[in-house]
Structures are given as C-alpha cells and as structure tokens.
Amino acid sequence: MKCIKCSENAVISLYRHNAGFCKEHFTEYFHKQINKAAKDHKMFVKDDKVMVCVSGGKDSLVLWHILHSYGLDTTGMYVSLGIGEYSQKSKEKVRKFAEKHGLKAIIVDLEEKGHPIPMLASRTRRNACSVCGQVKRHYFNKVAFDEGFTVVATGHNLDDEAARLFGNVLRWDTAHLGKMSPNLPEDGDTMKRKVKPLMRLTEKEVAAYAFLHGIDYIPDECPMSKGASSLEYKKALNELESKMPGTKHFFYLEYFNLAADRFEIKEENKDKLKKCLKCGMDSYLDVCSFCRLMEKAE
Amino acid sequence: MVTIEMPDGTVRQSDKNRIKDILKDIGQNDNAVLTVVDGCLVTPDTGVKNGTVVKLISVVSGG
Numbered sequence A: 001m002k003c004i005k006c007s008e009n010a011v012i013s014l015y016r017h018n019a020g021f022c023k024e025h026f027t028e029y030f031h032k033q034i035n036k037a038a039k040d041h042k043m044f045v046k047d048d049k050v051m052v053c054v055s056g057g058k059d060s061l062v063l064w065h066i067l068h069s070y071g072l073d074t075t076g077m078y079v080s081l082g083i084g085e086y087s088q089k090s091k092e093k094v095r096k097f098a099e100k101h102g103l104k105a106i107i108v109d110l111e112e113k114g115h116p117i118p119m120l121a122s123r124t125r126r127n128a129c130s131v132c133g134q135v136k137r138h139y140f141n142k143v144a145f146d147e148g149f150t151v152v153a154t155g156h157n158l159d160d161e162a163a164r165l166f167g168n169v170l171r172w173d174t175a176h177l178g179k180m181s182p183n184l185p186e187d188g189d190t191m192k193r194k195v196k197p198l199m200r201l202t203e204k205e206v207a208a209y210a211f212l213h214g215i216d217y218i219p220d221e222c223p224m225s226k227g228a229s230s231l232e233y234k235k236a237l238n239e240l241e242s243k244m245p246g247t248k249h250f251f252y253l254e255y256f257n258l259a260a261d262r263f264e265i266k267e268e269n270k271d272k273l274k275k276c277l278k279c280g281m282d283s284y285l286d287v288c289s290f291c292r293l294m295e296k297a298e
Numbered sequence B: 001m002v003t004i005e006m007p008d009g010t011v012r013q014s015d016k017n018r019i020k021d022i023l024k025d026i027g028q029n030d031n032a033v034l035t036v037v038d039g040c041l042v043t044p045d046t047g048v049k050n051g052t053v054v055k056l057i058s059v060v061s062g063g
C-alpha cells in the first residue's frame, strides 16, 4: 500500500479514512486530529499551565511529547500505585522521558505514603480498579489544585472513550453519560478543567506514533486489568470495526453532535459543596470520599 | 512458513503470505496490534516471504 499523499510505502492504513500514510504524512495527520480536537472542544487557552497525567504507557507519553512540542507549559504527574514490578517499570519510563526532554514530573508514590493499591483494596474489601480510580482522581485533583495548574490533560484515546461510552450505554448509566465530554469544565473551587486531546485517535494510531517517533513506553498492562469489562467492550468494538470501518469513530464522535445534550447534568447542589476537613478539597460531606477511604483502611 | 511473535511472548506459525491473511489465520484482530517486519511497521496488504518473522505489538491498554 502506498501513502495517499506522496506514494512512499505506507506504514499504516486507516480504513475508516480509506487511506494509507507514510511516516511523514501519518505524523501530519496525527497532529491535525489533535489540533481539531483541541479547537472543536476549546481545550487550551493562552498561558495555560498544563498538568499531564502520565502512567508510563503509550497514550500519556505520546500526549506529553506532543503538548510539549507545541510549546505549551507542561508538567507530568504520575501516581506510583505500588503494584509490584509494573509500578517500578512504569515509574522508570516516566522518569526517563522527563529527563530526556528536560521536563518536570511530579511523582506521588503510594508505597511511600503507606497505602499502595493492593493493600487499600484488601483492607476495604473493594475491587482494586475502583479503589485505584478513586485514589488517582484524588491525587490528580489535589496536585493540580495545590500546584496552580489551569488544566489537566489525560491520554484517553478514541478506543478508551468509545469503550466507556459503549459501557455507559449498555448500562444506561445516565450520570456517567453526562460526563463524557473531552473538555470537562472546572467544578467547584478545587477541580480544574480536564481535557482529552487524543480523543480522535485510535489506540493503534497512538501506538504507531510512539513506535515511529521512538517514544519509550511500558508495553505491559497493569496486572489488575485482567478481566476488566473495558477490555471486552474494546474487543467487541474492534470486531465491529473490522467489518464496518468507521464504526468506533462514528459512535463516539457523533455522540456529541446527536445525543450528549440529553444527558447534561443539572447543577443543583453546587451550593451545598463544602471543604473536606482533612484534605481541603471540595466535598458534599464534612470528610471527602478519599479521606473516608483512608480512614477505613487504617 | 512465517513465524509470528505474539504480544505475550509466545510464537505462532502460519503458512499464509500476506499480513492480513496471517492475522486472520491466527485469529488476531488487526485493530488491536501493530505489525512489524524487519523493524518497520507494515500494512495488512504487505506480502511476506517464507521464513519471515512478524512481530506483533499489542496496542490495547486496559483498566
């Protein structure tokens, strides 16, 4: 297959666009998709101080690489989960990436803090991923607030978001359907804006970009992700995609044109928000859910 | 025969000679992997000779 722009050998074929691209023109396409996402959803404003949530995986490191190359003021934020070798290796990838590009990475180490995810999960008898989600969310919000970042960027790609939408639709989870936006506005006094600039790119495209541009990431998956429903949704969507190219793209991106407004969340209880007595973040109760989790695990 | 290095480190064989057919032969969805031959990314229509080693890199992130 040849590149549709220059007739060099293609390194990737994008059936949904009915096109093959060489490295140079794939890179151009990739940047165009990010620019379109950022523009359509007004993701960044001048002088933004961007906190990039990084895991050591391909998506977040590619995102950091690109936002930095655009001249944005970026800092990486990594939460080391205390999940054995996986956490060690991924932390190393983040450190090396930051060092190589002369960037700053803020590292929160749960092992050092005395509450690694496996321990929290077993002490509270909860599923590791749900505890993990809650803990990561807390630290991302807290660090962004404490350090004065104006926006938080995450590496969620088209497959992640299509799978999440698919799961939310299957469960008719209207609360989460209302939070699908790739640009979630600030919330209360302490939650910063959250954006997903890779929303138009599939994970295959992100992996290809990392491969072609020598971005060194951890290819292993978190061992806790085995059996995650999101992986089943991705598999199902990829099967559909193979038979009907463009399905994922249409399903996810058209949601915002055709359906998202039906699930908008009404801001009713905002005046009831107070500050958590322990950590100072917004909470509807005296002590926020993260601090209650910590109390329970003690 | 073509040798396929799977993302989990295992090795498979296929007697097909086009990436697309090889992936189908081993039941691998093309959207979930990158295919690498001689250190370069290749597209599914690429033909490969007997004895070629095709490396698959998983692109699916979980959790």
Ligand code: SF4
Binding pocket: A081, A117, A128, A129, A130, A132, A133, A222, A223, A224, A225, B062, B063
């Ligand atoms: S798979 Fe679960 S435990 Fe592992 S990083 Fe993801 S959410 Fe956390």
Ligand SMILES: [Zn+2]
Binding pocket: A003, A004, A005, A006, A007, A008, A021, A022, A023, A024, A025, A026
């Ligand atoms: Zn080209």
Ligand SMILES: [Zn+2]
Binding pocket: A276, A277, A278, A279, A280, A281, A287, A288, A289, A290, A291, A292
């Ligand atoms: Zn709190």
